[in-house]
Amino acid sequence: MYNKFLFLFLFIFSNSLWSQNNTFAIQKSNFLTFISANGIEEPKSDIEGSQYINKDFSPSTISCLSEKTPPIRYNVFKEEMEFILDDKLYYVKKSDSCIISLGNNSYKYFENYSKEKKGGYLMILNKLNDPKYILYKKEKVKFVPEYIPNSTYGKEKPASYVIDKSKYYISMPDGLTEFPKKKSELLKLFPNNQVSIESFLTDKKISFSQESNLIELIDFLNTL
Known part of the structure; x- marks a missing residue:
């Protein structure tokens, strides 16, 4: 009190x-x-x-x-x-x-x-x-x-x-x-970097439902 x-x-x-x-x-x-x-x-x-x-x-x-x-x-x-x-x-x-x-x-x-x-x-x-x-x-x-x-x-x-x-x-x-809520939608936004993005998603086991994973993903997209 x-x-x-x-x-x-x-x-x-x-x-x-x-x-x-x-x-x-x-x-x-x-x-x-x-x-x-x-x-x-x-x-x-x-x-x-x-x-x-x-x-x-x-x-x-x-x-x-x-x-x-x-x-x-x-x-x-x-x-x-x-x-x-x-x-x-x-x-x-x-x-x-x-x-x-x-x-x-x-x-x-x-x-x-x-x-x-x-x-x-x-x-x-x-x-x-x-x-x-x-x-x-x-x-x-x-x-x-x-x-x-x-x-x-x-x-x-x-x-x-x-x-x-x-x-x-x-x-x-x-x-x-x-x-995007799933990988296929994300790849459509970045048609010139699909291979790199797919590899990153797999290596880092990125979940589209986890905020921390989305931040990690956006940081990666900024390096492309």
């Missing part, structure tokens, strides 16, 4: 210091957009689960801003980067030209990343400098409505937010595409 109180105190204190020193610079940048005055407390709700995969605010940098930026957290369900300033909740203005780093994770916004023309933040997985191909992960949180059974045999379930299965994407010279 004491540790939780100490953490909350240090967070509020550090955020207050940040606000005092950087409010003017951030407002002047016209990059961060005010959206509400709810503070850091989330409204009470009967909905189980969370709109966040990580609810903590993390140290941040934004590549297209020279100013210092506040601790930020990613609301996966709403597709918003959130931060607190003067006890008010803000969203970071969406831009496909900036990289937002939260702790050890970096995100880029895409206006249309899927076949459904959805916009959202994708996490950058390979850390090479200026890579030809970039591997992205789309984290997902979905809303599951309340379930009320039609008979006494069923079990009632409250509405909930549930972490859904992530999808992976690769940036190609002609744009972003969903990462």
Whole structure:
């Protein structure tokens, strides 16, 4: 209990210091957009689960801003980067030209990343400098409505937010595409390097269902 109180105190204190020193610079940048005055407390709700995969605010940098930026957290369900300033909740203005780093994770916004023309933040997985191909992960949180059974045999379930299965994407010279789920689809993307890729997949026993294997594979593709 004491540790939780100490953490909350240090967070509020550090955020207050940040606000005092950087409010003017951030407002002047016209990059961060005010959206509400709810503070850091989330409204009470009967909905189980969370709109966040990580609810903590993390140290941040934004590549297209020279100013210092506040601790930020990613609301996966709403597709918003959130931060607190003067006890008010803000969203970071969406831009496909900036990289937002939260702790050890970096995100880029895409206006249309899927076949459904959805916009959202994708996490950058390979850390090479200026890579030809970039591997992205789309984290997902979905809303599951309340379930009320039609008979006494069923079990009632409250509405909930549930972490859904992530999808992976690769940036190609002609744009972003969903990462292949099997070898044959991958070879179609790289018709001039099929022999090398097949050999690598066999030697390294690459699984298309393992994120660490996909990162290893994308690093190899960048050597071709």
